[in-house]
Amino acid sequence: MAPNDVGSTGIGAAVRRREDFRFLTGRGTYTDDINRPNQTHAVLLRSPHAHAEIVAIDAKAAKASPGVVAVFTGExxxxxxxxxxxWLVHGKNNTPMVEPKHPILADGRVRHVGDPVAVVIAETKDQARDAAEKIAVTYKELPAIVDMKAALKGGGTPVHDAAATNLCFDWExxxxxxxxxxxxxxxxVTKLDLVNNRLVPNAMEPRAAIGDFDRATGEYTLYTTSQNPHVIRLLMGAFVLGIPEHKLRVVAPDVGGGFGSKIYHYAEEAIVTWAAKQVGRPVKWTSERSEAFMSDAHGRDHVTHVELALDKDGKFLGMRCETLANMGAYLSTFAPCIPTYLHGTLLAGNYATPAIYTNVKAVFTNTVPVDAYRGAGRPEATFQIERLIDKAARELKTDPAELxxxxxxxxxxxxxxxxVALVYDIGNYDATLDQVLKLSDAAGYAQRKAASKAKGKLRGRxxxxxxxxxxxxxxxxxGSLGARAGLYEAATVRVNPTGNVVVFxxxxxxxxxxxxxxxxxxxxxxxxPMEQxxxxxxxxxxxxxxxxxxxSRSLAVGGTAIVKSLEKIIAKSKKxxxxxxxxxxxxxxxxxGKFTVAGTDKSKTFGEIALAAYVPHKYPLETVEPGLDETSFYDPKNFTFPAGCYVCEVEIDPETGVVEVQSFSAADDFGRxxxxxxxxxxxxxxxxxxIxxxxxxxxVYDKDGQLQTGSYMDYTMPRAGDVPSFKVAHSVTACTHNPLGVKGCGEAGAIGAPPTVxxxxxxxxxxxxxxxxxxxxxxxRIWKAIQDAKAARH
Amino acid sequence: MPTVNLTVNGKAVSANVESRTLLVNLLRENLALTGTHVGCDTSQCGACVVHVDGQSVKACTMLAVQADGAKVTTIEGLANGDTLHPMQEAFRDNHGLQCGFCTPGMVMSAVCLVKDRPNITEHEVREGLEGNICRCTGYHNIVQAVLAGAKAMGR
Structure with missing residues (x-):
C-alpha cells in the first residue's frame, strides 16, 4: 500500500490518518467524555410493553428519591x-403517507418496548437510575402488532388510530x-420469496447527548452523537422546541461510528435540551447498550416476493416485486424514503432489464422505528436482484457469472x-466481473471443491x-419526491494570513x-503540505x-463543495x-503552489498571496476585496453510481450446519x-x-412484541474469528458530473456481501x-435445510 | 464510601467510591481518564479493556474496590510521551482503526495477547481478539496491525 507517484500527500496517496494519534492515545473527545460544570444526569424510564395504554404514572417516590432534581413525563x-x-412519500393515487405524531415522551400510549415514558434528572447517574425504578406506571396492555402481513389485515387496536390497517403508504x-x-x-419465469432481516446498527459508541442553557444569552448548546449536527439544529430547533438557529448551537464532537443510526433526530436530544432550561443546569444522558437496542433506529426488515422474466436466450425481459417494509411504531427521520426512493429506484441493478414494476407497502408495527442503516434500501434491492438471478441461473443450468x-x-x-427513474452516468460492469473472477481464482475452484469434499465438507461459490x-x-x-430538505453540502475554505488553511x-x-x-x-x-x-x-x-x-456522499458532495471553494480561492489569488x-x-x-506569469520566471508563492490578501498594501483594492476566505454550497447534478462484483467461497460442515467463509474477493469501481x-x-x-x-x-421480536435480541448476549455481532481476510481490487470509471470524478465507497460492502454469501x-x-x-x-437453519431436503427425497 | 488506593499509569491515586462503582467508572469519572470506553453492559465488547497488574481486564467487569492496591495501565499510559507504543504505531500504520471508539480496548487487548509471541499467527490473533468487537474495520486491518505490532514488540 505504498503511496503512488502523484505525491506523498496528494490525491491517490495512501496517507496515514491524522486522526489516529488522538484515538490511539485515548485523547479522542466523544460526547460521553464531555462534562459540563454543575451537570445533572438523565435516565429514561422506558416501556416494558410493546403496546399499552398508560393509565397512570405515580412519580412521587421518585421525586423524593435522593439526589433527584426533576421528573418529567408525557404530560x-x-x-x-x-x-x-x-420525507413525505405519496403512494398510489397521490395519497400522502399516514404521518402520526411521534411524541418526545409517550402521550397516553406506548407503542414499542423501549418507548420512553418518563425522564429522571438527578445529581448522579446512579441516583437517577435508582429513582427511575421508583416510578410506578399503570399500564393497560393491548395486543401487540408485530407481523406485517397480519398487521395489514387490521383488527384489534391499530398502532395508530389514523391507520386502521396499519398501512403507512402503498407506493409503486x-x-x-x-x-x-x-x-x-x-x-x-423465476420466482422467489425473500426476507431481508431486521438489523440493529450497533455503532460501538452508544448515543449520548448533553443539553446546556445559558440564561445570560438565551443560548442553548446540544452536544450529541450525530452524523449531521446542522440537520439536528434545524429539526429540533424549528420543528420540536421552537428555538431559532441563532440561539441554538449543536456540537457533534468525535463520534464513534454511525452507519445511519446517528442521522436521525432522537427524543433524548430534545429532552436534555429542553430540560436544561427547566432545571437551570446542564443535563447529560448516555445510552446503555441495552437502551440502544430498543431506541436506536433499526435497519432493513423487508418481506418481498420477486419475479424475473427471461427470454429463451436468457435475456431479462422484466422484473416485478412486491415488498412489505416495516416502519416500526413511528416514522423515523428518513424512514419513508428508504424502501421507496432508495430501494425501488435501484431495482434495475447492473442490468438492462427493459421493464420493472415494484409495489411497496409500508407498515406500522409495535417495534422500534426502522430507518437507514449502511446501504439503506440498496442492500434490500441488491439482495432481491442478485438472489433472483442466481436462482434463474440454477434453473436454466447456466453459469451465474455469464448470465x-x-x-x-x-x-x-x-x-x-x-x-425505475435513475440515469446511470457511467460504469463498466464487465470490468469488475473480469477482475473478481481473476482475484478469486475461478480457475482453481474445482480443485478447492474437491479438497473440501475430501474433508467431508460442502464447498460453495x-x-x-x-x-x-x-x-x-x-x-x-x-424535493419533487417528497424530501423536506435540500441535499447539497457547504464548505468554507479559510486561508489565514501566513498561508495555512482551515476547511469548515x-x-x-x-x-x-x-x-x-x-x-x-x-x-x-x-x-x-498537508500539515498546513x-x-x-x-x-x-x-x-x-x-x-x-x-x-456515501461526503467526498462526492462535501468534497465537491470544498473543491468549489478552492477554485474560488485560486481565482481570487490569480487576480x-x-x-x-x-x-x-x-x-x-x-x-x-506557485502563481507564475506564463512564459516567465516571475512568480509568487501561495503564501505570499495569502499575506498580501490580509496585508493589502500595493493591492488591487478597487476591484478585489482583502481577505482569502470562500464559501460554496454544492448541489449535486445527479447521484453517483459505484458498482462492483464480489465472489465468496464457503465451506459447510453438513453434520453441524456451520459455515466458514473461506475467501471473499471484492472488485469495486468507486471512480477516482x-x-x-x-x-x-x-x-x-x-x-x-x-457478512x-x-x-x-x-x-428478533416475539409475538408479543418483546425484543428477544436486546444485548450482545443475544444479538450476534461479527467478531474477528468469524470472518476471513479479504482480497480487494478497484477499477476506475470516473464519475462524469463532479470535478474529482469520485463516487463513494462507504456502503458497497454491506450492499454486495449478503447475496454473495x-x-x-x-x-x-x-x-x-x-x-x-x-x-x-x-x-x-442450514442443518434444518439439509435434513428437510433429505427427508423430502425419501 | 470505601477508599481505594491504586497506581494508575505509574501514579499513585486514591478515591472515595461507592461499593458498586465499577473500575471503568473510577477511571472515567473520578480520574478523567476518558480513553477507556464503555460500549456495552454485558462484558461483550471489550472497549473498556485496561491492564491490571499486567493482565488485560474488562474494566466494566471489575469493581473499583477490587482494584485496591493494583497497578493499572490505561490507553493513556501506553505511549511514552509522544512516542507511540509499537502496537499503537502498528495500528496507525495498518489503518487498524476508523471511528476510534473500540481502539483503546483493542490495542490494550492486543498488547497482552502478543506479549512474548512475535510469531503469533493470523488464526491465533483472530481467536485471541474474541473479546473485542469492532464495527468499522471488518477486522482485516486490525489483524494486520496486531501481527505487525507483535513483530515490532519482539524486536
Missing part, C-alpha cells in the same frame, strides 16, 4: 411537537402494464436511463454484482477519515452549514498575483480514489456488516436440492 411534553419526519414505481406484458411473453454478463448494461450504453446510488442528491429531484465542512467524520482525505484534496489543489491544512467539522457555530454524512506581478490575469498560471488505504478500510468494514447480516445478525451457501447446498435459505444462515 410535560403534551404541548411540544413530536419528532418530525423529513415502474410501468406495470409493460412489465406484465414482458412476463406474458417470457420463455422462463449476469449477458444482461449487464454495457459500457457504450451510458448514460443509461433505467425503467457465490457471485453477486451490485450498484448503488450515492452522493444523495440533487435537491430539485429529491458540513460533512461530519465518524470513522471515515475526512480529516485526512479532505486535507489531501486541499494539499493537491493548492500545492501546499486543518479540517474542521461538527460544530454549527464554526461550520457555515451542512447536510451531513450519509449515503492578486496578476496585480503584484504586473501582468494580465489571463497570463497567470497556478501550479505546485483519493486515499486507497482508507477506501479499502471502508470496503472491509462494509463487507463484515454484510454479519448473511450469517449472524438478526433482530447466500449464493455461495445455496451453491454448497445445491446437491441436496436446496434453492434458498433465509438470512441469517445460522447453523440451525
Amino acid at each position: 410535560d411534553f403534551k404541548a411540544i411537537n413530536g419528532l418530525p419526519c423529513g 414505481l415502474g410501468d406495470k402494464a409493460a412489465t406484465d406484458a414482458a412476463f406474458a411473453k417470457a420463455a422462463h 449476469r454478463r449477458k444482461n449487464y448494461i454495457k459500457p457504450d450504453q451510458f448514460p443509461y436511463q433505467t425503467p 457465490g457471485i453477486a454484482s451490485y450498484i448503488e446510488a450515492c452522493g444523495i442528491a440533487p435537491s430539485n429531484v429529491v 465542512t458540513g460533512s461530519h467524520s465518524h470513522g471515515q477519515g475526512h480529516e485526512t482525505t479532505f486535507a489531501q484534496v486541499v494539499s493537491d489543489m493548492l500545492g501546499i 491544512v486543518e479540517i474542521s467539522h461538527g460544530d454549527t457555530n464554526r461550520v457555515p452549514f451542512g447536510m451531513g454524512t450519509y449515503g 492578486i498575483a496578476a496585480h503584484m506581478l504586473e501582468a494580465a490575469e489571463a497570463d497567470i498560471e497556478f501550479k505546485d 480514489i483519493v486515499n486507497p488505504m482508507i477506501v479499502e478500510g471502508q470496503v472491509h468494514g462494509g463487507l463484515v456488516q454484510g 454479519g447480516q448473511a450469517l449472524l445478525e438478526t433482530c 447466500i449464493n455461495a451457501i445455496v451453491d454448497a447446498l445445491s446437491e441436496y436440492g436446496v434453492t434458498h435459505i433465509d438470512m441469517p444462515a445460522t447453523p440451525n
